[in-house]
Amino acid sequence: MFNNNTIQRFNNTETPFYYYDMDVLRNTLDACRDASSKYGFHVHYAMKANFNTKVVDAIQSYGFGADCVSGNEVRSAIEHGFDKGKVVFAGVGKSDKEINAALDADIFCFNVESIQELEIINELAAAKGKVAGIAIRINPNVDAHTHHFITTGLDENKFGINTWQLNDVAETLRKCASLKFLGIHFHVGSQITDMEVYRNLCNRINEMQDWFEDHGFTVKILNTGGGLGVDYYNPDTNGIADFESYFKVFSKFLNVKPGQEVHFELGRAMVAQSASLISRVLYVKNGQKKNFLILDAGMTELMRPMLYQAYHAIENLSQNSKFKIQKLEENQSEIVNPKSEIKYDVVGPICESTDCFRKDVDLPQSYRGDLIAIRTAGAYGEVMASNYNLRDAVQSVYSE
Numbered sequence: 357m358f359n360n361n362t363i364q365r366f367n368n369t370e371t372p373f374y375y376y377d378m379d380v381l382r383n384t385l386d387a388c389r390d391a392s393s394k395y396g397f398h399v400h401y402a403m404k405a406n407f408n409t410k411v412v413d414a415i416q417s418y419g420f421g422a423d424c425v426s427g428n429e430v431r432s433a434i435e436h437g438f439d440k441g442k443v444v445f446a447g448v449g450k451s452d453k454e455i456n457a458a459l460d461a462d463i464f465c466f467n468v469e470s471i472q473e474l475e476i477i478n479e480l481a482a483a484k485g486k487v488a489g490i491a492i493r494i495n496p497n498v499d500a501h502t503h504h505f506i507t508t509g510l511d512e513n514k515f516g517i518n519t520w521q522l523n524d525v526a527e528t529l530r531k532c533a534s535l536k537f538l539g540i541h542f543h544v545g546s547q548i549t550d551m552e553v554y555r556n557l558c559n560r561i562n563e564m565q566d567w568f569e570d571h572g573f574t575v576k577i578l579n580t581g582g583g584l585g586v587d588y589y590n591p592d593t594n595g596i597a598d599f600e601s602y603f604k605v606f607s608k609f610l611n612v613k614p615g616q617e618v619h620f621e622l623g624r625a626m627v628a629q630s631a632s633l634i635s636r637v638l639y640v641k642n643g644q645k646k647n648f649l650i651l652d653a654g655m656t657e658l659m660r661p662m663l664y665q666a667y668h669a670i671e672n673l674s675q676n677s678k679f680k681i682q683k684l685e686e687n688q689s690e691i692v693n694p695k696s697e698i699k700y701d702v703v704g705p706i707c708e709s710t711d712c713f714r715k716d717v718d719l720p721q722s723y724r725g726d727l728i729a730i731r732t733a734g735a736y737g738e739v740m741a742s743n744y745n746l747r748d749a750v751q752s753v754y755s756e
């Protein structure tokens with residue numbers, strides 16, 4: 357991701373910024389398209405993971421659909437050229453204004469999360485003389501074995517309709533003439549790398565589609581949600597998510613009937629490795645117990661470590677590149693990373709104790725002005741930035 361030219365360019369750029377490597381993004385999208393198209397699966401990109409214009413344009417150019425969770429995401433997806441027949445709208449709290457806008461845009465499907473929401477969409481669609489395509493989001497009570505803050509498919513979560521309510525759902529659907537039932541929707545959580553979780557999900561989807569068919573409904577769409585995780589520990593060696601294994605599980609265990617479509621809503625796996633947050637060391641504070649690297653980026657630019665104790669690899673680009681150049685000058689062909697000598701708590705400038713990217717990070721001796729890369733920041737990074745402390749908006753820089 358970083359060659360000496362790139363680092364030279366960073367040296368002349370104001371920090372902090374998100375650096376997008378468009379080759380990494382395209383390689384990831386190629387892998388996702390190739391692995392999914394083998395089985396005829398349909399992938400919708402979960403816009404919430406990153407709605408940076410250049411990133412979204414690249415994704416749209418592949419012909420993927422868009423999974424949106426707000427009226428603005430629906431509008432943005434359509435403005436970016438996503439086919440409205442491939443736009444879906446999810447979320448537990450869609451406002452009337454958002455539902456009306458999505459009805460006006462003639463999107464493909466609303467993923468509906470409660471019985472009351474079914475009634476409201478029906479009412480609003482009827483008022484416009486339209487019929488809304490809907491899928492029922494079912495809470496499958498499948499444990500994603502991921503961080504509890506990003507688990508969504510358990511009974512105790514607010515998402516989806518629980519299975520004990522399905523009789524009421526069926527009754528409501530029969531009454532609502534302005535709704536067209538398209539299928540069933542699931543999403544069990546995010547950053548899932550254990551394929552067993554998806555196997556369990558397939559079993560639940562199979563049971564649920566039988567239930568609907570037994571009750572007289574035709575299930576055209578099986579929407580399995582998203583959640584495929586990436587390797588935050590090895591962004592270079594293991595950069596591209598394991599799309600092959602992921603889609604293979606569904607092809608093997610999902611009971612797909614003739615005429616059915618299988619839909620996926622991937623966010624993180626499509627964009628996470630394509631960006632790093634680049635910042636500079638403002639100050640080095642050597643204490644008796646702790647050494648601190650104080651960066652010019654903090655929780656306002658990348659919130660994940662503070663919000664979910666999420667791990668992101670951290671590199672000192674200036675010291676690593678100096679070391680590489682020195683080795684090349686010494687004519688040593690083998691380039692290894694400099695010996696990690698010091699443990700630093702890598703922190704941001706925000707007036708909050710929680711503003712820490714990670715404690716005890718092994719890094720080469722670091723100095724004021726060194727460039728620091730926080731890796732795997734393409735998903736839920738820039739989009740979750742804020743201007744708390746009245747900070748400047750974070751900038752983006754692209755490889756091309």
Ligand code: LLP
Pocket residue numbers: 402405423446506508543545546547581582583584621622623624625660664735736
């Ligand atoms: N579909 C639904 C209904 C979702 O709620 C989500 C994500 C996705 C698809 C896409 O999931 P993905 O493939 O990206 O895992 N901010 C957190 C992640 C929150 C995920 C929310 N839902 C983080 O930084 O880890």
